[in-house]
Amino acid sequence: MNLKSKVPSLISISPEASIALGNFTLAITEAVSEKEIYNKLAENLPKILQADRGSVTLITENKDEFEVFSLQGPEGMLSIGKYFSVDNSLAGLAVQQEKTIISKLNADRIEIDAQQLYQQDLLSIMNSPLQFSDRIIGTVNIGSYKENAYDSTSLELLTLVSTLVSNYLERQHLLEQAQIGVKQYKTYSKQLESLNHVAEELCAATNESEVFSIITRSASHIISAQRISYCVPNYKDKCFEIRSVFSENEVMKSATVDMENSALQFVLQSGSPQFFENLAVTNFTDHLILSKNGLCSGWSVPVRVKGEIVGLLNAASNVKINERAQQLGVIKMLSGIMGVTLSRVNLQEQLEHQACYDTLTGLPNRHQFNQRMELAITQDNPIPFTLLFIDLDRFKVVNDTMGHDVGDELLCRVTQRINQQIRKEDFAARHGGDEFVVLLLNKQSKAIADITSARIIKALKEPFQIDEHSIFIGASIGISYFPEHSKNSEELLKYADIAMYHAKKQGKSSFKLYSSRLSDKIHCRQKLETLLRLAVKNEELHLVFQPQINEDGVFAIEALLRWEDPELGVISADEFIPIAEESLLIEEITHWVINQSLQMIARLRLICPSVYVAVNISAKNCLYPEKLKHCILTGLNDANLPGSALELEVTENVFLQNVHNTNKLFKDLGHYGIRFAIDDFGTGYSSLTYLLNLPLNTLKIDRSFIQDIHCNKIKLGVVKGILVIAKSLSMNCLAEGVEIEAQKQCLEELGCNRFQGYYFSKPLREKDFLLYLKSDLLQKS
Known part of the structure; x- marks a missing residue:
């Protein structure tokens, strides 16, 4: 079974985990051996998944034992070099089921690894199968001292890490094969050396376009070919899209090639590399076009990612090829390296997308928004802009009473309505939870801030029809100006947040522009909150x-609560109770009031x-x-x-x-x-x-x-x-x-x-x- 097919395309993970995963990807990119890959994996696992112990165990040749190969964290009985049975182990269970599993540890567990890890005070572990080619070679394991430390998101993330390592193991294996090829074919040392350089250059590629360009540009120097192209099938339009071409002339540089009666379609259906000795004697329309432009021979090799053909790497020469088997072997290696690189690049692009975009709404996330605002501030001759801080009214009630599925769908609908009320040049993002932010990016931003805010509020007051529910919410919006209020991005956000808070306090479904007077109110409130915490701690509150x-x-x-502060004197309950509610002190205060009142009534x-x-x-x-x-x-x-x-x-x-x-x-x-x-x-x-x-x-x-x-x-x-x-x-x-x-x-x-x-x-x-x-x-x- 191909475990990689079980990895989801998108995983909702924290920015910290995304950064740790990105650092890990960079670390194994620089690894030069399988051992180094395993060591980097064990070293980085606790950072990616907040684990207290990370290890890699490999199945021995006799297939009945695991060897602890790499380890980060407490050693105990399962230190590096130790062996334990595949049978009667949680790691073995993950291999048997061919999937990542989550296990709780306790004194009643009978598995040998569970018992030894529990003796080290670990309470939660995950084991994920590690695949190389089409076989499972071991497991990736993490453990935590906490109970119920891992959930479905943790499981998906560990599965993603295992898949990423598998891809790099295959890449390393291919690189090693290329190096072996250099030794075996000394007469083609220059050619294979170039191939190795291509593999190294591909390690630095960060997107598909770079991969295509490196392959097509370099392949013409490695093999005797005057044209190199890479095509991907478009089944809907029944054609091949030419993604990259390196050619000495302009022949067939168009965007597409029809599938019907084409050699590309033949190779795609065969699923195997093909050599075409004489392009002029075939009935394929694409070959006849190439032949009329002076090309004689050609190869086409499928490029696979996770076992699936994603494209075709093609070469054509204007001379007869004598060492066709050797040349075909080289282009096959090129396609293999290309497939592994594409898989790695796709994973990296997914991670980069997750690091910059909210997976639920598709909007840019807080991280990208902060970068965009910083760019607007630090550019040469910055243009004034306006920041809108939007907080939904009554969203928590909807989420708590109707469920998170309805809440998630509501956030997506809110995103659509916000986007409909702003212009193309404006920038909207999800700031977190039920908060959104919008940058109005032009010189007229101050003039349209009130209009845009009013339009957003009006749009969000209209009912949302989700399933059988008609849902009514609203929005409170705070506004701050650059550079009038501040030239600092964090301060601009803080000021817009303060203005939003006051908009909500004055009756919700309204907007408010920041002023220093609002900050004074916030500072006063913060001072009262600090004093209230001290009053609770020092038992300064009393009942009448x-x-x-x-x-x-x-x-x-x-029973009525009273507060007389030594500095400020008597403070009205109407003033300090809302602060207690917002700061979550109300629970402690209410419990005290209930107990004191009951003792009094007794x-x-x-x-x-x-x-x-x-x-x-x-x-x-x-x-x-x-x-x-x-x-x-x-x-x-x-x-x-x-x-x-x-x-x-x-x-x-x-x-x-x-x-x-x-x-x-x-x-x-x-x-x-x-x-x-x-x-x-x-x-x-x-x-x-x-x-x-x-x-x-x-x-x-x-x-x-x-x-x-x-x-x-x-x-x-x-x-x-x-x-x-x-x-x-x-x-x-x-x-x-x-x-x-x-x-x-x-x-x-x-x-x-x-x-x-x-x-x-x-x-x-x-x-x-x-x-x-x-x-x-x-x-x-």
Whole structure:
């Protein structure tokens, strides 16, 4: 079986792996022996695949043992020169199955190499068959100290490395054959020396055109030929495309030759080298044309890559050839070297493409974009340009809820729409994830930046129809100018990113031009984030508690987070909570708040057994439902409390962003008796269908509707409608922000009998709240 046919044409790998693979390719290009190739392979494997151990094992002549031939990493029992059985080994299993395999190591493995590598603390290995010609000669092996270190991408990359090594082994073998030929045919030493020079020159070729040119130019000097050509078959158009010609005249230098009744077609069908002694006596149309132009004899030899004929190398002479067998042997060697070189060049071109282009969208990647922007900046007399930094809105929601396949297709559709809104001279690239960048490259770029940004936003707001889904997203765009904002590419990207961040903050689906004022805001935010991290670490945050009141007095309390910084003083929760969410501190803070609140309510229940505590959780917490669930249940258990002692408050936007996760989390926690409340009800943008599907207990009417309710008919009507909704769904309704008696009376007349606000009590520290509660209980008694 030809293992090379199993290698995919494109592999999604990191830029670091691409660079390491490129360096490895260069290293084995310079290798002068098979041993050096194996040593370079073992040396570079850990860099390409982030492995802790890399080795090459070769099958011995009796075919029942492996020899460790090259090694990089810990030696242990399988050091260089050691032997182990082909049978009962993971390396042998890869040879038997003729494919790369991934294995997990543990104490129960019975394979001899698995046992010895596990003793060295390796937990994951991959073994890939190493092929030479049509037989497997050994394996390429890597190992890691990490569990589950390798996946399908790692497997494909190791298979690619094995294939690349196989190609170079064949090239080395052909070079060695050429050298042997020099010794065997001393009378043709000059000819074979030239052939060796060609092979060496081909080692430096970086693309197909160079390969074609070197072969056709050099072949005419090696053999007695006045015309050398290389043709590739075009089956669709039923012709041969002439890719390269070296000729003393202009005969048949046209781009194509018809397949029908041609010698080229005959050689292609035969699949073997052919010598044509007299071109004038054949019936092939291409030979008759050559003959009329003074050429007498000719050869045609198939060029193969991975066993498949990819083209024909042809030679023609104006004299009769006496040493035709010898000449045919030389051109056959040329075609063999050419095939190996083409295979190597194709692999290198694929790697170079992967290093510069995004494999999903086909756009230039971040690396190429940075190079293009640097070129625009450093060229002589640089022209001003504009940078657009595009970040998709709601892409993560789509990716999480509809799956990565839909997400990938969406990114491809987004690419198409962006390209449709920019000009040919502009340069678009995928910056990573759901971020794209565009260079507007001309003197008018500033004038059209707003127009182009608006067009992109408008195009991306239109629904995307993928499978049965109609998907709505948007985009936020930040804009920076060269050279107005900076002459440094990294700074231009940073400034456009800052502007994009503010565009997203001001309502998404908008664009914003960078200004130094935006950087000041970012610096202020970064300072707050640093101080917040220190506050969490130094336990500077604290809780206050505000009572929730009904006709019987205090029935619940809400835990509210406060931060008083030694330098900046009291910092509003509206200011630091969004920072906590963006910096991922929110998870640690929420867990602390839950634990502290439950400990507080446990103490409070010694005085008032039925009271419970309400704690706010954010949309970010719901991204990790299992962690949140574990924290809540552990906190209840540590405080020796039932689930009914806790109420979780969320805003409507939680359901907009995390429908599936939140739905499952609430239903799971509802089984423990935990209550749920919608905070700031009426201010969100999500569908009301979540009210029907989730185990909600309370709607908290936002304070904006309570203000002036006693003298504002519109607000009165809104609140009345909310109360009707709550009653129809058997939910409680609590009014937030009650500050005066008139508001309370108005709400009571509407049928609302649960309140929270400064009219009853401001948020209090635990000690003060205990005094307040005792006073409330005394009044009741």
